[in-house]
Amino acid sequence: xxxxxxxxxxxxxxxxxxxxxxxxxxxxxxxxxxxxxxxxxxxxxxxxxxxxxxxxxxxxxxxxxxxxxxxxxxxxxxxxxxxxxxxxxxxxxxxxxxxxxxxxxxxxxxxxxxxx
Amino acid sequence: xxxxxxxxxxxxxxxxxxxxxxxxxxxxxxxxxxxxxxxxxxxxxxxxxxxxxxxxxxxxxxxxxxxxxxxxxxxxxxxxxxxxxxxxxxxxxxxxxxxxxxxxxxxxxxxx
Numbered sequence: 001x002x003x004x005x006x007x008x009x010x011x012x013x014x015x016x017x018x019x020x021x022x023x024x025x026x027x028x029x030x031x032x033x034x035x036x037x038x039x040x041x042x043x044x045x046x047x048x049x050x051x052x053x054x055x056x057x058x059x060x061x062x063x064x065x066x067x068x069x070x071x072x073x074x075x076x077x078x079x080x081x082x083x084x085x086x087x088x089x090x091x092x093x094x095x096x097x098x099x100x101x102x103x104x105x106x107x108x109x110x111x112x113x114x115x116x
Numbered sequence: 117x118x119x120x121x122x123x124x125x126x127x128x129x130x131x132x133x134x135x136x137x138x139x140x141x142x143x144x145x146x147x148x149x150x151x152x153x154x155x156x157x158x159x160x161x162x163x164x165x166x167x168x169x170x171x172x173x174x175x176x177x178x179x180x181x182x183x184x185x186x187x188x189x190x191x192x193x194x195x196x197x198x199x200x201x202x203x204x205x206x207x208x209x210x211x212x213x214x215x216x217x218x219x220x221x222x223x224x225x226x227x228x
Contacts, residue, residue: 004159033215043160045215056215091159093216102148105216107159 002026004094004108012114018080021111025074025094031103032075033095034067035059038088046090049075082115089113119143120204125223128198134191136222138204141185147208149180150216151189153200160203160218163189194226 005024013019025032034046046065047057051072060067064083069075079086089110095103121139128134140149151163164171164178166187171178177190191198203221207214 035216035218042220043154043216043218045217048215059215093160102165104150104162104165106162109159 004092004106006090006092006108006111008111009109010112010114012116013082014116015084016081018078019082019113021077021079021090021113023075023077023092023094023108025092026096026106029094029096029106030072031055031095031097031105032069033093033105034075034077035091035093035107036088037091038085041088043091046077079113082113084115087113087115119206119217120219122202122204122219122222124220125225127225127227128191128194130196130226130228131193134194134198134224134226136189136191136202136204136224137186138189139186140204140206143184143206144208147206149178149184149187150205150207151176151178152203152205152216152218154203154221155197155200160216161200163202194224196226196228198224199226200224 007022030051032049035043037043045059048055049069052069066078089112091110093105093107095105097103148165148167150165152160154160164176166178180187201221201223
């Protein structure tokens, strides 16, 4: 079974440009999460989709970030315009609630974003 | 904020057991203890979780104290590839899926 995949693995852009990150969850997983780690900080939650609906977007830093999950499959996270402080590693995770009402989140390898 | 406290770093000799402690004195009755690890430059990797009973899987064992205020992750025979940052996370068991709140974790170094 394929795991969570993310594209691209690395992205280097200039301040003011736009970047779109993509996440493909594990097939059949309704839950999709975005997290990020900025330099020297802890991994922080950004938002959570259940299928195509945003369940919790309390971690989104500002309106320069737009996440979508059309059709409830893959998700994109767009940063427009990018700022220097957006640099970091963006992780995606997916999960499915089991019969025990628990969901274990499985993470992708991350996208390293560098804004110059 | 993370609801757990872990040592900043630990060392372990290759082949020996690595015992990673975690304090979660404010844990609620419906909260599970999860362990993840992050090997350098990779995404966090799920290891194990438990509620109150000890748990074991192919990766590790989780020992939770009777009062549930602390737990220990045990890697029975640590290898160099187990060098990573280990995160202890508490999260609710009901009410739908919940985000993970990562703390600083414990940097485990396995030495040859």
